[in-house]
Amino acid sequence: KAGVTQTPRYLIKTRGQQVTLSCSPISGHRSVSWYQQTPGQGLQFLFEYFSETQRNKGNFPGRFSGRQFSNSRSEMNVSTLELGDSALYLCASSLTAAWEQYFGPGTRLTVT
């Protein structure tokens, strides 16, 4: 069974631009979560989707948004990029909210 895939793997953007990251969960998994990982803040929860509904949201500004499609694929969008948004963005999927999450390799976003 294929693992969680994330595209693109690497991205360089300029301040003020916007970016969309994509995540394809493991087949059959309906829950998708997004995390931001930085050396200073560690792993921070962004949001969680289950069957196209956002179930949980972390403490990030409204510039960070996401959605989930009927095939469970998910996207997250960051508008008006700031230097501090440079991070590894990780997507994880699970069968349901209670089960273990399986992580993708991440998208490394660099904002210049």
Add this chain to the structure above:
Amino acid sequence: AQSVAQPEDQVNVAEGNPLTVKCTYSVSGNPYLFWYVQYPNRGLQFLLKYITGDNLVKGSYGFEAEFNKSQTSFHLKKPSALVSDSALYFCAVRGFYGNNRLAFGKGNQVVVIP
């Protein structure tokens, strides 16, 4: 809200010696507990979980963890560390009720010395 504490920034251990990575948690109600490992420039890999049942949980790559409800701890252990175990280890907890998002600790860097 649920939270995890991993008190040590780095754990150094000689190859062949026992490895322990500490984790304590805070959550309302019964916890779901997880350990993950991250190698450089990679995503997190699931090691093991505790949902219910035996307090000693066995996972991948020879790792195990012991759930202690009274001490709210879930320490990760391996009887004999390998150099290839050098990585970043994360403990995570999820509550059974309410806002049940997964909360991660800050991670512990494990260095296994040959």
